[in-house]
Structure formats: structure tokens, C-alpha cells
Amino acid sequence: MIISVASGKGGTGKTTVAVNLALSLKNVQLLDCDVEEPNSHIFIKPVFGRKDTVFIPVPRVDQKKCDGCGRCKEVCVYNAIAVTRKKVLIFPELCHGCGSCAYFCPHDAIKEENREIGVVEIGRKDGIQFIHGKLNIGEMMAPPVIKAVKNNVDKKKTVIIDVPPGTSCPVITAIKDTDFVILVTEPTPFGLNDLSLAVEVVRKLKIPFGIIINRSDLGNKKTDEYCTRENIPILMRIPFSKKIAEIYSRGDPIVGTLPEYKEKFQRLFKKIKKSCG
Amino acid sequence: MKEIVIISGKGGTGKTVVTGAFAALARDKVIADCDVDAADLHLLLDPKIEKSHIFKSGVTAFTHKKYCEGCGACSIVCRFEAVREDFSIDPISCEGCAFCSFICPQNAIEMKVNTSGKWFISQTRFGPLVHARLGIAEENSGKLVSLVRQKAKEIAEEKGCRWVIIDGSPGIGCPVIASITGVDCAVVVIEPTLSGLHDAERVIDVARHFNVPVKVIINKYDLNCDITEKIERWSKDRNIQVLGKVVFSKTVVESVVEGKTIIEYSNNKVTKTLSDIWKSLEKELAG
Numbered sequence: 001m002i003i004s005v006a007s008g009k010g011g012t013g014k015t016t017v018a019v020n021l022a023l024s025l026k027n028v029q030l031l032d033c034d035v036e037e038p039n040s041h042i043f044i045k046p047v048f049g050r051k052d053t054v055f056i057p058v059p060r061v062d063q064k065k066c067d068g069c070g071r072c073k074e075v076c077v078y079n080a081i082a083v084t085r086k087k088v089l090i091f092p093e094l095c096h097g098c099g100s101c102a103y104f105c106p107h108d109a110i111k112e113e114n115r116e117i118g119v120v121e122i123g124r125k126d127g128i129q130f131i132h133g134k135l136n137i138g139e140m141m142a143p144p145v146i147k148a149v150k151n152n153v154d155k156k157k158t159v160i161i162d163v164p165p166g167t168s169c170p171v172i173t174a175i176k177d178t179d180f181v182i183l184v185t186e187p188t189p190f191g192l193n194d195l196s197l198a199v200e201v202v203r204k205l206k207i208p209f210g211i212i213i214n215r216s217d218l219g220n221k222k223t224d225e226y227c228t229r230e231n232i233p234i235l236m237r238i239p240f241s242k243k244i245a246e247i248y249s250r251g252d253p254i255v256g257t258l259p260e261y262k263e264k265f266q267r268l269f270k271k272i273k274k275s276c277g
Numbered sequence: 278m279k280e281i282v283i284i285s286g287k288g289g290t291g292k293t294v295v296t297g298a299f300a301a302l303a304r305d306k307v308i309a310d311c312d313v314d315a316a317d318l319h320l321l322l323d324p325k326i327e328k329s330h331i332f333k334s335g336v337t338a339f340t341h342k343k344y345c346e347g348c349g350a351c352s353i354v355c356r357f358e359a360v361r362e363d364f365s366i367d368p369i370s371c372e373g374c375a376f377c378s379f380i381c382p383q384n385a386i387e388m389k390v391n392t393s394g395k396w397f398i399s400q401t402r403f404g405p406l407v408h409a410r411l412g413i414a415e416e417n418s419g420k421l422v423s424l425v426r427q428k429a430k431e432i433a434e435e436k437g438c439r440w441v442i443i444d445g446s447p448g449i450g451c452p453v454i455a456s457i458t459g460v461d462c463a464v465v466v467i468e469p470t471l472s473g474l475h476d477a478e479r480v481i482d483v484a485r486h487f488n489v490p491v492k493v494i495i496n497k498y499d500l501n502c503d504i505t506e507k508i509e510r511w512s513k514d515r516n517i518q519v520l521g522k523v524v525f526s527k528t529v530v531e532s533v534v535e536g537k538t539i540i541e542y543s544n545n546k547v548t549k550t551l552s553d554i555w556k557s558l559e560k561e562l563a564g
Contacts, residue, residue, distance in 0.1 A: 008315050010288005010447040015472065036448035037286050037479060039472040077336065077375050098356055098374030137479065138486040140419065140451035165288040165447050166314040169416040172369055188533050190293065194315040200413045205369070218530050242500075249501035251471035 002159040003272060004033075004178040006202075008194030010165035013184045013214035013238065016248060018162040019043040020255050022128055024265035029157040032132035033174040034164040035118060035145040042251040046123035046130040054133065054148040055114035056097040056141070061088045065109035072101035072110060093140055118145035122152065129157065142170040150174075158269075167197045175202065180272050181209040182235065187219035192226060199230065208275060212268075215240040233275070236268050278433050279562050280426075280441045280460040282311070284484075286476030288447035290468040291496040294529055295551065296444040297321040297538035300403045302555040306440035308401070309429035310408040311422045311456040313394065318444045321538055324399030324406045332396050332409065334420050336373040336388040338366045344385035351377035351386060369414060394421055398428065405432050419451035426456065439563075447476075449483045462562055463489050464520065466496050469504035474511065481517070492518045494554060497525035521554040523547055 005018040015032075019040050022030040032040040059072070059081070068086025080094035081101060092115055102110040118135045133149040135142050142164070150173075153159055163174040175181055181202050185195040195211070202209045211227055216237040227234050238244070247257050255262045283296045296318060300308045310318040338359070340351070345364050352360035355377055359370035366377075366386075378386040393416070396409035407429040409421050426443065433441045445456045445463075457463050463484045467477040477493070484491045493512050498505040505522065512519050524546050532542035539547055 009317070010315075011468075012289060036450045036453075037476040039287070039475060042471050042475060075375070075379055077373060096372050096374060098372065098376050099354070100374055100376040100379065103354070103376070104379065135450060137449070137482045138454075140454055142448075142450045166418075167413065168314040168411055168418045168452075170448075170450065171314075172414050176369065188530060189320045189536065190317040190533060193317055193320060197315060197413070204414050218527065220534050245500050248472075249468075249470040249504055 001273070001276065002153065002161065002178040003180045003182060004161040004163050004175045005182045005184060006163035006171060006175055006198060007165055007184045008167055008198035009185070009191050012186045012191060015039045015043065015162055016254065017182060017184050017212055018160050019253050020261060021265045021269065022160045023253050023255050024262045025158055025269055026127060027157050028127065029129045029131070029154050029159045030162070031149050031153070031159060032162045033146045033149050034162055035133035035135045035142050035149065036164060036170070038132045038134055040162050041130065041132055043253045044125050044128065044130050046125040048121045048123035050122040052120045052148070053116050054118040054120060054145045056095070056117055056144050057099065057112040058092045058095045058097060058115045059090055059101050059110045060113050061090065062109045062111065065107045067107060069106065071104050071106060075100040075104050096141070117141065120145070120148050120152070129154070143173040146170060146173045167201050171201065172205070175207065176205065178207060180276055181207050182212055183209055184212045184214055185223060186215045187213055187221070187223040189222070191219070192223050195223065196226065199232065210235040210272070210275070212236045212238065214238045235271055236264065278438060278441065279462070280430070280443060281462050281464060281558070281562070282443040282445050282457050282460045283464045283466060284445035284453060284457065284480055285447060285466045286449065286480035287468070287473050290466045290473055292466050293317045293321065293444055294533070294539060295464070295466050295494060296442060298540050298551040299442050299555055301538040301540035302552060303440050303442060303559070305438045306404055306442050307429045307433040307438050308404065308406045309425050309441060309443045310406065311425055311443050311452070312446035313409045313411045313418050313421045313425065313452065314446065316408055316410060319406070319408055320536060321533070322401040322403060322406055323536060324397070324401045324408065326397045326399045328398040330396050331392055332394040332421055332424065333390050334393045335391045335416060336375065337368045337371045337391055338373070338375070338377050339387050339389050340365050341385050341387060344383045346383055348382060350380045350382065354380050391415065396421065396425055396428070398432070407432065419455040422452045422455040449480050453480065454483065454487065457484055457489050458487050460489055462558070463491050464494060464558070465491055466494050467508055468497050469495060469501040469508060471504065474504065474508055492520050492558070494520050495522045498522040500525050520558060521550050523550045
């Protein structure tokens with residue numbers, strides 16, 4: 001079973017839920033797919049044993065074979081190729097690696113070579129297999145790194161995915177093909193606005209989901225009203241506490257200091273399992 | 278005219294609250310919400326939309342069944358696993374590269390232009406706001422961010438404004454890069470948590486990679502004074518100015534619930550600190 005933990009708005013507690021849920025279960029794999037700003041490792045403190053580089057293919061032009069016909073530029077929809085005075089220029093950061101240019105070059109002058117855009121690290125901590133991805137500084141495209149992290153999914157385990165904030169392509173790539181989505185929100189107008197956008201995304205992908213309200217005693221009642229109106233189950237509430245904020249700030253999981261939360265997360269998992277049938 | 282962007286790396290550290298405060302404090306400005314996939318600034322600024330535009334960007338493949346003979350060439354060339362077993366296209370996986378449409382011997386695949394969102398020019402009680410809404414599960418947020426920034430800049434130039442104040446998005450990828458390149462100052466809002474510092478380091482590295490000047494605000498600094506000190510030392514080592522430290526206060530949440538900026542809502546320490554921060558930023562950048 002694959003459970004992804006998403007939110008729309010950043011800083012609502014995705015990582016807290018993903019990490020503490022993982023630490024409360026057995027036979028777990030935790031995947032941090034927030035490859036722009038991965039944080040789960042801070043709380044899990046895994047020992048990494050393997051590091052894979054993530055590449056995307058980019059074209060390289062053999063100037064000897066190229067006659068500057070410009071066919072490559074014509075087929076590139078990403079404007080990653082320019083042709084000036086019969087010379088081909090490549091802009092690697094714009095290239096999505098589709099391979100069109102190499103295929104259609106009539107002179108066989110384009111070869112694809114690998115360009116590094118990030119890494120995937122695989123490690124362990126107690127019973128948890130931990131995997132995360134890191135997008136290199138200055139790179140634009142997170143989805144290929146997210147896909148590389150997800151290639152390591154082990155379906156024999158309970159898989160928990162920490163999803164990046166937002167509602168666009170990195171989020172879709174992370175939650176696609178998961179069995180259940182937990183949406184973590186806070187009961188403020190910002191939290192609710194972004195939650196309703198995230199709900200639309202999850203509904204569009206047709207994945208079952210439920211909500212966790214974090215810092216549930218701050219803000220207002222509008223989030224509860226929204227969930228009732230939209231018939232969305234509230235799976236758990238985590239009240240605001242300076243204690244939890246302090247534990248989080250120093251990079252420790254809640255279940256370590258407040259063991260009662262272990263049971264809460266186990267109950268959460270049972271609820272999810274039941275609702276998935 | 279100077280452009281200031283508010284970013285953070287990590288989400289939820291207070292970007293929009295700070296942007297709202299700057300919007301209330303700055304004179305002669307245009308405001309831009311560049312967090313296009315989870316925009317929140319409008320909840321504080323209550324914009325009256327004056328112009329609404331459709332944002333079209335990119336293309337998605339569509340197979341016309343009646344012409345398809347099922348040869349499968351499309352699925353061989355597609356690297357994004359977007360061609361289904363029946364040779365229809367999964368629009369969510371499709372990256373719009375058009376390779377399939379070029380290769381199809383029957384010309385059965387059409388590339389359709391995406392309506393990826395909407396963007397708006399609005400009036401607010403603090404001046405013009407340019408903002409946007411990315412369509413659900415759409416891509417190209419970087420291009421929409423660039424568009425919002427460009428329009429805000431145009432309005433500022435037209436009206437002779439002194440500032441463009443930009444609310445950025447979390448992360449370090451394409452929307453963030455689109456929102457920071459070429460600005461006069463990136464203000465990084467950091468919370469005193471290990472995650473907050475870790476993420477701020479990465480986004481500051483990105484800003485420096487693109488030669489963008491960086492300054493720092495430590496928000497909710499009293500939640501962990503040890504880490505706040507660590508951030509201060511860290512900033513000093515890297516020659517980054519800490520503009521100020523803002524205390525944690527529940528009134529900030531209350532102001533958001535009321536749909537007001539903290540400057541309008543309260544006259545407490547948070548308001549005072551943010552006003553001082555704006556004054557010093559204004560002085561330095563005006564220079």
C-alpha cells in the first residue's frame with residue numbers, strides 16, 4: 001500500500017505526519033519526494049548506503065556532421081535549440097530530454113548524452129528503508145528526480161511518500177499511482193484556500209483521500225465546515241503545542257518524546273487501510 | 278524602480294504575511310503574487326479584479342481514434358509513459374514534446390494548446406496587484422510566474438512606481454527561479470527550525486547561483502533561540518544581512534483570519550519589527 005502525504009500550502013506538517021507515521025509502523029519504506037527541499041532525513045537520521053545520480057538526456061551536436069538545416073530546432077517545442085548562422089546552440093536547462101531532435105536530424109549529427117540534475121540516496125534507520133532525492137542547485141525540473149525516487153518503491157512494504165507543497169507538476173508526479181492521499185492542513189484562510197486546490201488535484205487523479213488538521217485549535221471553524229460540506233473525512237487532529245513546535249524545531253520526531261502519538265498514528269493507519277478496503 | 282521578492286525555501290515560514298506587511302508599508306508600489314500554484318496573498322489584499330486573461334501555454338497530445346491504425350510508433354518514442362495501451366494519451370503524463378505527433382504515419386495525433394490558467398490585474402487598498410491561478414494539475418508554472426512579474430513591472434514603469442513587491446513560492450525549482458532572476462533583492466524568511474535553516478541554505482545557494490542579492494528575516498525567532506543564534510552566525514559567516522527577528526505571536530494568525538495585514542490589524546511587537554525591517558530595506562535599496 002502506498003500512502004502519500006500532501007498539502008497544497010507549505011509548512012502545514014506534511015513531513016511531521018510522514019515521518020511519525022513511518023516511525024509508528026512496521027515494514028515501512030519512507031520516500032521523501034520533496035526533492036527541492038527534502039527534510040525527512042533531518043528527523044529520521046538514516047545511514048545512507050547508496051547514492052545514484054539522476055540524469056536526463058540532452059542533445060550534443062557533432063558540428064562536423066551538422067549542416068545547420070535547423071530540423072532539430074523545428075521539432076523542439078521547448079525552445080531548447082537555436083540555430084544562428086548555420087550553427088546549432090543548445091540550452092540544456094530548457095531541454096526535457098524527449099529525444100525528438102536526435103531522431104529527426106537528417107545527418108545523424110545529434111547524439112544524446114547524460115546531464116546530471118540531481119541525486120537519489122538510499123539508507124536505513126532501524127526498520128525503515130529511507131529514500132530521498134535532491135535536485136541540484138540551479139536546476140529547474142524536479143519531476144525526473146521524483147520519478148527516480150519512486151522507481152525504488154517496494155510494494156511488499158507500506159510505502160509512505162512525503163510530497164512537495166503546491167499543486168503543479170512535482171505534486172502530480174509524487175502522488176500519481178498512490179493508493180491514498182493524506183492532505184495535511186491548518187485551519188486558517190491560507191490553509192483552507194490551498195487545501196481546496198489540493199482537493200481538486202486529488203479528485204482529478206481519482207485517488208481516495210482524507211484530511212489531517214494540524215494546529216487544529218488555531219484559526220477558525222471554516223475548514224471543518226468545508227470538510228462536512230464536501231463530505232471529506234477528517235482522519236486526525238493535532239492541536240498546537242509549543243512542545244511539539246520545539247521538538248520539531250530541533251529536528252526530532254514527535255513519537256520519540258510523546259509516545260501517545262505512536263498509537264494515534266497507528267489508529268490513523270488502520271483507518272486508512274479500512275477505507276481502502 | 279526596484280524589485281523585491283520574498284522567498285523561503287521551506288513553506289509556511291511567513292512569506293505571505295511579510296509580503297502583506299510590505300504591501301501595507303511601502304509607498305508607490307505594485308504587488309505581484311508569484312506563488313501561482315497556491316496563491317494566498319489575495320486573501321489579505323481583497324483585490325477587485327479589473328482585467329482577467331486566459332493563460333495558454335504548452336501543448337498536449339490527443340489521439341484521434343478514427344485515424345489511428347494501432348501501429349504503436351507513438352508508444353515506442355514516448356519517454357514519458359503517456360501513451361496508454363489503446364494508444365490514447367494520458368494528458369497528465371504527457372509533457373507535450375510532440376514526438377508522437379511527428380512520428381505517427383497516419384497523422385492521427387493532434388497537439389492541442391493547453392489553457393493552463395488565468396491571470397489578473399486588480400486594484401487593492403494598497404495599489405495594483407498582479408496575480409494568477411494555475412489550472413488544476415497544469416504545468417508551466419514558471420512561465421506564468423514570468424508573465425505575472427513582467428506585467429507587474431510594466432505597470433510599475435507606466436505609473437512611475439518605486440517598488441515591485443513579489444510574493445514567491447516555496448522550493449528551489451522552476452517557479453522560484455522564474456521569480457528571483459534579475460531582482461534587486463531576495464528577502465529570505467527563515468523560521469528557527471533545522472528544516473527551515475536547511476531549506477533556506479538551499480534557496481540562498483540558488484539565489485547566489487543567479488547572482489541575486491540576499492537578505493534574511495528570522496520569523497517566530499523565539500520558538501527556538503538556539504537555532505536563531507545558529508542562523509545569525511550562519512548569516513554572518515556568509516556576509517548575509519539579517520534584517521530583523523520577528524517574535525512568534527498568535528495575533529498573526531488572527532490577522533490572517535480577519536483578512537488583514539498584520540500592520541493594519543495590530544500595533545504589537547510584530548508590527549513594530551516589520552515596520553523597522555521595511556524602513557531599513559527601503560533605505561538600503563533606495564541608495
